[in-house]
Amino acid sequence: MIRSFRALLIRDLKLAARVGGSGMMGLVFFLAIVTLMPFALGPDLNLLSRIGPAILWIAALLATLIGLDRLFQADQEDGSLDLLRLAPVPMEVVVVAKVTAHWLVTGLPLAIAAPFLGLLVALSPEAIGAMVATLLVGTPALTFVGAVGAALTASLRRGGLILAILVLPFMIPTLIFGVSAANAALGGTVPFATPFLILVALSLFAAVVGTVGAAAALRSGE
Amino acid sequence: MVRMIRSFPRRMIGQPFRRTRWNTRGATSECRIVEGSPGCDALRLSEIVIQPVAIRALQAGLETAKSTSMILDLANPTRFMSFSGRLLPWLIGASVVLLGIGLAMVWFVAPADYQQGETVKIMYLHVPAAWLSLFFYVTMAASALGTLVWRHPLADVSQKAAAPIGAAFTLICLVTGSLWGKPMWGTYWQWDARLTSMLVMFLIYAGILALWRAIEEPNRAARAVSILTLVGAVNVPIVKFSVDWWNTLHQPASVFRLGGPTIHSSMLVPLLVMAVAFTLIGVSLHLSGMRTEILRRRVRTLTILEAERLDAQAA
Numbered sequence: 001m002i003r004s005f006r007a008l009l010i011r012d013l014k015l016a017a018r019v020g021g022s023g024m025m026g027l028v029f030f031l032a033i034v035t036l037m038p039f040a041l042g043p044d045l046n047l048l049s050r051i052g053p054a055i056l057w058i059a060a061l062l063a064t065l066i067g068l069d070r071l072f073q074a075d076q077e078d079g080s081l082d083l084l085r086l087a088p089v090p091m092e093v094v095v096v097a098k099v100t101a102h103w104l105v106t107g108l109p110l111a112i113a114a115p116f117l118g119l120l121v122a123l124s125p126e127a128i129g130a131m132v133a134t135l136l137v138g139t140p141a142l143t144f145v146g147a148v149g150a151a152l153t154a155s156l157r158r159g160g161l162i163l164a165i166l167v168l169p170f171m172i173p174t175l176i177f178g179v180s181a182a183n184a185a186l187g188g189t190v191p192f193a194t195p196f197l198i199l200v201a202l203s204l205f206a207a208v209v210g211t212v213g214a215a216a217a218l219r220s221g222e
Numbered sequence: 223m224v225r226m227i228r229s230f231p232r233r234m235i236g237q238p239f240r241r242t243r244w245n246t247r248g249a250t251s252e253c254r255i256v257e258g259s260p261g262c263d264a265l266r267l268s269e270i271v272i273q274p275v276a277i278r279a280l281q282a283g284l285e286t287a288k289s290t291s292m293i294l295d296l297a298n299p300t301r302f303m304s305f306s307g308r309l310l311p312w313l314i315g316a317s318v319v320l321l322g323i324g325l326a327m328v329w330f331v332a333p334a335d336y337q338q339g340e341t342v343k344i345m346y347l348h349v350p351a352a353w354l355s356l357f358f359y360v361t362m363a364a365s366a367l368g369t370l371v372w373r374h375p376l377a378d379v380s381q382k383a384a385a386p387i388g389a390a391f392t393l394i395c396l397v398t399g400s401l402w403g404k405p406m407w408g409t410y411w412q413w414d415a416r417l418t419s420m421l422v423m424f425l426i427y428a429g430i431l432a433l434w435r436a437i438e439e440p441n442r443a444a445r446a447v448s449i450l451t452l453v454g455a456v457n458v459p460i461v462k463f464s465v466d467w468w469n470t471l472h473q474p475a476s477v478f479r480l481g482g483p484t485i486h487s488s489m490l491v492p493l494l495v496m497a498v499a500f501t502l503i504g505v506s507l508h509l510s511g512m513r514t515e516i517l518r519r520r521v522r523t524l525t526i527l528e529a530e531r532l533d534a535q536a537a
Binding site: 152153 | 370418422425426428429432433436437442445446449450452453454456457
């Protein structure tokens, strides 16, 4: 089981690296959205630094959606998903492997890039640290929730838009606690740990529900 | 769609009814055995899958099938159609009468609030709609379990019929709440926990409706939607307890709470009458929605059969 997990993970990472990686696209999209914000709001650094965490979180959320529709769809189209269904490995392991690979090429780069983009919206050093921490523990929740939607829409021809409609409501809790944790680090009445721990809990919860849900959706979608 | 198959061999009775074995060419994958007796020479096929219990009863012979429960009877779409057809006029009549009584009570009997004045009467639409939006979500989630665990055809149908009704009640709740909020709180909308979780609920309903429309094949759509519905069920307790967990602008629960309701009986009685009336309306809509859906599926199967027949003729 561990071997097939590793094989799948490496396969997906290689695919992401060699086939015009969606990871880089997500990163560029992230940068584009953060760049758009000052144009919409005006280049007021005080305002930007106050709502900076919110901007970064929204951008990260949207960037996660990019490429999510291809998570299982590509495998569905070339038939490898059918082989995975027939394989002795439980579908849950397949889901975890694919989601981990997807997170490594989209979520992780976002968290690593956050400090540089934080500079664009004039975040203070403490806030940047908090931003990276919240994105690191929060983006897995987004990916796992998104995996359920991706599995449900795997066989649809135009799954991208409906995927967004399906999963965005479920991403709201992560967004709330991600932003409030980052804001707590900016200073406020709530200590950083409170929303941050809830964010961790949300990620763990999403990991369980997302894995089981996506696996069930893939199994029933044959 | 019922078709008879001649010369039904006795030894087939104990066999599992997989789609490949008992598929007549035209009937596609939705065709299953509904009735047959051991040694008889005919059996009925319906386009809609029956639950495993019914198959087991079938295997044990028709005698036991007849003695099994009412639920099993209703599990058969044909029996459901006749039963709901008889029940529906009564339900509609009762909901119209109760709605009339309820509205009259709200209009003439229920007192105006000493602080809120006449605007308190929005409550009699707002609160029942809110209850029913949760009620229909729970109905959908229960049916989703029925679809996933028992592969029950009526569960699919019930799920599909409940979605637009629940969404409509959620919308009514949001709109009336917003209209009530303007005079009372001074704003149409406030991002507090109850309002926000209700809005999320509406979005989830919208997603479910979108997914129903996106997948054409009804059985596959039903399974996909049930997974989404069950994942979305997380939101139901959040809506219910949001007023207890967070300190919100929305008032806490005042009817169903430990220690009895906190509203006066002169308002509680009309509210409960309205709630029952709304429930009856909802159930009537749900039943007739289910009937429409069953008929729609029959039409779909007939269309496919017809197309295949023409196809075979042309070939």
